[in-house]
Amino acid sequence: MSETTADALVVGGGLGGVAAALALLRAGRTVVLTEEYDWLGGQLTSQAVPPDEHSWVERFGVTASYRALRDGIRRYYRDHYPLTERSRAWRELNPGAGHVSRLCHEPRVAVAVIEAMLAPYRGSGRLRVLQPYRPVAAEVDGDRVTSVTVEHRDGGGRITVTAPYVLDATETGELLPMTGTEYVTGFESQAETGEPSAPAEAQPLNMQAVSVCFAIDHVDGDHTVDRPASYGFWREYQPPFWGDRLLSWRCPHPRTLEIVERSFTPNPDDDPLSVVADQRLSPGDANLWTFRRIAARRNFVPGAYDSDITLVNWPMIDYLEGPVIDVPDAGRHLAAARELSLSVLYWLQTEAPRPDGGTGFPGLRLRGDVTGGADGLAQAAYIRESRRIRALYTVVEQDLSLAVRGDKGAVRYADSVGVGMYRIDLHPSTGGDNYIDVGCSPFEIPLGALIPRRMTNLLPAGKNIGTTHITNGAYRLHPVEWNIGEAAGALAAFCLDRGTTPHAVREGDALLDDFQRRLTDDGVELRWPQVAGY
Structure with missing residues (x-):
């Protein structure tokens, strides 16, 4: 040593x-x-x-070095990527034109x-x-x-x-x-913190779900992954407050808890410069494809990207079966969270309802080259x-x-x-x-x-x-x-x-x-x- x-x-x-x-x-x-x-x-x-950021991020409310990071990301795209002239001139360039952030x-x-x-x-x-x-x-x-x-x-x-x-x-x-x-x-307990949203008694193992994100695009061909071993379990999984199975387009609205239905339309022919990102729930949350999109093909010269690339960090990949901190089976839960994400991908490719009334999007392609994970997912779970x-x-x-x-x-x-x-x-x-x-x-x-x-x-x-x-x-x-x-x-x-x-x-x-x-x-x-x- x-x-x-x-x-x-x-x-x-x-x-x-x-x-x-x-x-x-x-x-x-x-x-x-x-x-x-x-x-x-x-x-x-x-x-x-x-990045999840507040709505004033382009003007104030972050440190100078964080702003240097953001500016560096935009400069990297301008220096190395085949942007259209219109996108290159976009002062607040959002390469993915995602709705979750001004800089996807x-x-x-x-x-x-x-x-x-x-x-x-x-x-x-x-x-x-x-x-x-x-x-x-x-x-x-x-x-x-x-x-x-x-x-x-x-x-x-x-x-x-x-x-x-x-x-x-x-x-x-x-x-x-x-x-x-x-x-x-x-x-923590309400007795300790006085918080209106806290429970009466402390719940040390009650923690927010972890998620294993992944990137996908949509191109010609059948790119369906092998059926995950636990797919049957996740296909039927339904949290009591979800309003449907976890693997569905329905889920609670994070603000109102009303059961709402999201849409999913790969590669909409939208104008990247029309995006208005806001830390409040935006219309982009309705179409999960554009919500966390990280590469909008129309930001780049024709032919550079065969498809948009979107990042899947959606409600259905939140792993609720157990915490990954201070428990003996943390490794099992992290592995199961990865299986859940692969099951979501398989569901998207084979069974997800489509706007045209059909099921499954076999053209969805896992982009592990974008995230760097050996199994095609993100390298690490989002904690x-x-x-x-x-x-x-x-x-x-x-x-x-x-x-x-x-x-x-x-x-x-x-x-x-x-x-x-x-x-x-x-x-x-x-x-x-x-x-x-x-x-x-x-x-x-x-x-x-x-x-x-x-x-x-x-x-x-x-x-x-x-x-x-x-x-x-x-x-x-x-x-x-x-x-x-x-x-x-x-x-x-x-x-x-x-x-x-x-x-x-x-x-x-x-x-x-x-x-x-x-x-x-x-x-x-x-x-x-x-x-x-x-």
Whole structure:
């Protein structure tokens, strides 16, 4: 087993981990960054989820480095893809013309841009990326993590990393149990949080469904996959609140819970520039093909794309049979979630009702080359909910909810380290809950939510901050995760520079002012402007 050292160790190379590493590197620090999958970028790349963002994203409400990522994706398309002149001139280019986001794109493009952002630091030797490595053990001395051991995913040995600061940017908060850091999972009780949507008793294993996404196009020929072994089970599967079988076009509306019917029309001859993406439910959600489309063929010169490419992250792939955190059969559930997605694909190809009255779309072709997964699906499951630290401050529903707060404008915290905006949007859960949807004010990210109550040098850098099961539904999206990671990385660098601790930064007015000034100098927005229409 080999050993290495750095100023900071960032475990997990998702959006939060990449942003944390970049913040540390910009501050002149050395970093070891680990990632267990083949691509950096997490939910944007290996999980293949187009960015969910608020409706003001093109103007404000994200960090400068996140905007650089978005700009880089658009520039990559203009530099390397055969766009039509009309699309090339589109200032707010949406390559997929998907309705879920103003920037739907192929995952590999984000990988290329992220690698370009990190490349100078790799070249200088200040960044070492260990990939594919996953954490397997940690050493702790009192309230400090002294080292973390990571293991090569494919049997390439172990490396122990020692660093003054350790950032947990894993998708499920893997370092929290390894280090004995206090954390919570699932639903907290209403008695603990006072949240209107919380249950009377805590439900630690009741977590949002995970989903295994996949990309498809529609071309001539029969591209039907082999019938999955569990297809019979999933074909008859019907959650009690679903209104039909899971494998159908019918499902609950996430806002009203009314049973609604989606449509599915491959390759509609639509104009990509006519798309109006909104973080609120848009008309594009009605046609599942265009909702998360990541390549619109009419954005490219004729003949470049035989078909649109769409990303399947639809209600029917939400896996409800069990959680994948703190259970002995997590691996079985992850495997079953992949089988569910393959079963959905098989249903689409063979039995799904068509608008013309027929059944099945055999021309649907699985595009594993787009997602990079060995089985044709995304490399990693989309994890909506992580272990979450017991933090100095926990964001609760009352902080965000329009129904509770009324029209008071954006949520403000004295120790803000960033901003975000998204409704509380909880998918159906492993405990049998239907969607939970709560309208929110634009919000800030409190520094107190990034600091564990006890541990002094371990920082969360993703969905493992001090939110609840409910408020995680607003804080789990792409730009917020990036902002959280960037703030955590900047905090570690600031503490190293000043010889102080995260707890002291939050508790000291002068230190907090200096840290917030550093964030704003780096392009992190700490306050929302006056906005309307949320």
